[in-house]
Amino acid sequence: MSTVMLAGSTVDVDPEGFLEHPEQWSEPIAEEIARTNGIQSLTERHWQVVNFMRTTYLESGSAPSIRSLGKTSGVPIKELYELFPKGPAKLAAKIGGIPKPRGCI
């Protein structure tokens, strides 16, 4: 675990840059993580996915699979990959300040 400065706050991250403590997250932190991962600005559709990931994780303790993300987030799979070309579930989790999803699907 290491400590980094994101959007003016100190946060704990894992070696891949995922927040260790979801409660340290804020929207400006999300914007900054997005920028360093190739997404210049988060649109409403990005936020829809990020918020869905975050809410699901906080409510159930695990991040949704790409399948349920496509079915229940309101953003279909094709668009998910357009919004997050480097991997929707992984990147939306990172931006949403939750741990990296561990599923294979």
Place this chain on the structure above:
Amino acid sequence: MSDVIEKVSIIISKGSLEGIYPGLIMANGARMEGIEANVFFTFFGLDAINKAKHEHVKVATVGNPGLHLATWAGGVPGMSALVTHQLAREMEKLDIPPIPEFVEMIADSGAGLYACKASVDLFKLSPEDFIPQAQEIITVGEFYGKAAGGQIIFT
């Protein structure tokens, strides 16, 4: 070659459930990591994209020692359907989609899906036999062209 895998081309050559899923999981998993992916369906692996067959892919219960089932029992009528049904139920619990939905998901993720020309000719199939996302029929040479610069995985 770089330390990071940036592109994979996966060949699915078998038509049983346990022959098709690993390649699909590898392809979907690649796209989830942002890795470019192609899937090349050859021989009985074509069943995964065949509109008439992709809903009816079954576990091989004969000649499959991994099931730890007596050989005679594997051949009992309906055994293959029963084992497939049980496995499908367990997979659903893990959020692993049925083959038709999984292939569609992979296509939507931006992976390229291709049918092998030699197999299509052998089985006297045509593009209309396949799902709309996988109607491009290519030769082995064209496959190597598409796979250029990445890793090839044969399943």
